[in-house]
Amino acid sequence: MLSEEEKREMREMAASATLREEFRTLRKNSQALERRVSVDELLRWLTAMSRICPGSPLPRRLMRDANMKI
Numbered sequence: 001m002l003s004e005e006e007k008r009e010m011r012e013m014a015a016s017a018t019l020r021e022e023f024r025t026l027r028k029n030s031q032a033l034e035r036r037v038s039v040d041e042l043l044r045w046l047t048a049m050s051r052i053c054p055g056s057p058l059p060r061r062l063m064r065d066a067n068m069k070i
Contacts, residue, residue, distance in 0.1 A: 013019055
């Protein structure tokens, strides 16, 4: 059972057009993930990401563990 404050918060959230639009976007994006992505779409995404993050990746240390299980 929800408290009166929780009910009030949910009503306020439901009244927010911005929040509703964000949830629509999340739903649309999650449905898009379920479909197969073409190579062209993947290349467009990788190109856009390389423009956003143009630097070369930082080198990573090799992890060493005596009891590593994969």
